[in-house]
Amino acid sequence: MVKFLSVNIGKLVNLSCKIAGKGGTSLPGKIALSADPNLIKKLISLIKGNKVMITGTNGKTTTSGLIASILSANGKKVVYNKEGANMKTGLATALIKSSNFFGNLQKDAVVFEVDEATMLIIIEEVQPNIVVITNFFRDQLDRFGELDMTVEKVKKALLTLPQDSIVLLNADEPFTASIGDEIKSKVFYYGIEDNIEGINSFSFEQKYCPVCGHRYEYKRVYYGQLGDYYCPNCGKKRPNPHFKATNIFLNEEGINFDLHYKDKVFTIKSKLIGLYNVYNLLTAISTGILLNIEFNTISKTVENYLPIEGRLQKTKIKNKKAIINLIKNPIGFESTLNMLSQFNKPLNLLISINDNYADGRDVSWLWDVNLESFLSKTKVNYIVTSGLRAEDMAVRLKYAGFDIKKIKITNSAEKAIDMIAELTKEELIAILPNYTSLYDINKYFKIQEAKK
Amino acid sequence: MKLVIGHMYPDLLNLYGDIGNIVALKKRCEWRKIEVEVKQISLDYKENFTDIDLLFLGGGSDREQKIVSDDLKNKKGKNLKTAIKDGLTVLAICGGYQLLGEYYQTLAGSKLEGLGVLKAWTIGSNRRMIGNIVIETNVAGKNFKMVGFENHSGKTFLVKMEPLGKVIIGNGNNGEDKTEGCIYKNVYGTYLHGPVLPKNPEFADILIETALKRKYGKVELTPLDDSLEQQTKQSLIKRFVKK
Incomplete structure (x- = not known):
């Protein structure tokens, strides 16, 4: 006997998500809940x-x-x-x-x-x-x-x-x-x-x-x-x-x-x-x-225990060392910058900011981040800004005193990663995406992985 | 030349990255070799605003707005009103804007008294007006678009006052009459966060120029390269304003 029909529906959606190559972290649940609103409780x-x-x-x-x-x-x-x-x-x-x-x-x-x-x-x-x-x-x-x-x-x-x-x-x-x-x-x-x-x-x-x-x-x-x-x-x-x-x-x-x-x-x-x-x-x-x-x-x-994907994850882009860390609010952003500056190494940054629903539509919070203090005590050679709000991030950097000639702007995550790899010689790369940008960044790495 | 910015209640009215407005004003003066000083004006401020050229008020949570309302009523209100009548340049955002009006009446019916320099009143609603906003404005003889983010549930209505601009996308003062913000003498009230000044450098410069003119008479600001700011603004307008 099938106990919960809605579970089956959810499982089918999960399967089709897999076939379509999408993560499906919410969609199966969404559809199953519409079939049975009490599903979680049951x-x-x-x-x-x-x-x-x-x-x-x-x-x-x-x-x-x-x-x-x-x-x-x-x-x-x-x-x-x-x-x-x-x-x-x-x-x-x-x-x-x-x-x-x-x-x-x-x-x-x-x-x-x-x-x-x-x-x-x-x-x-x-x-x-x-x-x-x-x-x-x-x-x-x-x-x-x-x-x-x-x-x-x-x-x-x-x-x-x-x-x-x-x-x-x-x-x-x-x-x-x-x-x-x-x-x-x-x-x-x-x-x-x-x-x-x-x-x-x-x-x-x-x-x-x-x-x-x-x-x-x-x-x-x-x-x-x-x-x-x-x-x-x-x-x-x-x-x-x-x-x-x-x-x-x-x-x-x-x-x-x-x-x-x-x-x-x-x-x-x-x-x-x-x-x-x-x-x-x-x-x-x-x-x-x-x-x-x-x-x-x-x-x-x-x-x-090792950090999960996108949480201070160590990786490589074209054989250059990189760290990926999710930034989603001022305090998280500042803690990450603080940690990077403690490494005492020259850095290149890729900051990717989207304003999709899950990110919060408002990007004002970028101005609550003490970038001034970070940039004054850290050697940063280039910064690539990316995501739907790549330009907003670039303006923030300009007003924090960063040389705009060393800022590259592109809305595409893929191009941004290629760009940062191109620009990097000895620097450590830090990739800092907000919530939905992390998906775009991970997608890039998954495609690279599949090509191998 | 020197510009003295008064950051009013920085410890109480500090929501939504509005500190970016202070950063923008400061930087745009520094790039022009205009000296800048930022004074923090909070509950313990004892002067009478004659030491300030440009005053900034941000938004706060309900509890903090109550503290500010009491402080204005009991301590600073009279001097601030005098300074405004004398031509003090003021930028007030969201909660700060509401506090310059006559009153804010919450949904439950309680009234929070404002400074009353703007003939405007605000009433709480059960709908939060959140989202990107684009307005068209005509300030100091300049016509331009501004882009920002609004987040308020109070609906503000102007009584024979000039709005800051006309809403193209978004809600503005109340979601009903297409007005956004308010201008009175050199006071500019608005619901635009974002923060508003870095992405709308024309507006930032109007504030700087107005404030310096009051102090020094004729002032002409050196033009700056704003191509990045304009690129940002234009790309957002293009995204939000569907044809």
């Missing part, structure tokens, strides 16, 4: 094990990738939306791909990264036993409205959770941490306690004390509005984290730090790079500990 109810949901602005994809790997290493069969398609249709697609043709889902854990704006609907359907929040930054404001509204939406969603569920929050990010004051679930916090140098950033989102409305002061800033803050008026302060990262060591090979939980100290090693990956690691490991997974399993998984 399929999820077949899964008895842990259900983890991750939301927030930055770090969702890497954090959920880490959590999924930790659960798999613990012997669980995991459903996971690893392509990062994190709206309802993407989740349905992940479930359909994990089901067999009879609508049976032989899995025992779920790891979903969920778009902030769709949390309310997805929580209702998935009924997670643990929800993880990374941070809130300005991201695609035209889709979400203002940041305050996003935080309110997520808070409202969390209030619908059963009381025995766990919510894991970033203590260092004031918007995220303040959610813990008002929800009924069991709340745990994680945070950094280290005197590491923070990232010099434009995108500081001033936070006001939720109790008295006074402006928060900071003892330390790690990046953006993440740090050790307190209210000088009423004394409210950053919550004391249950999970703490100390003794952080970063270089271009990876990250080391100590993780404190209760009276224990664990040593963490990872091949991921950059300060924001310390947060991703801390979040994922804390989740693993809260799910009672043995520390050895966790630490081994984390140590072997």
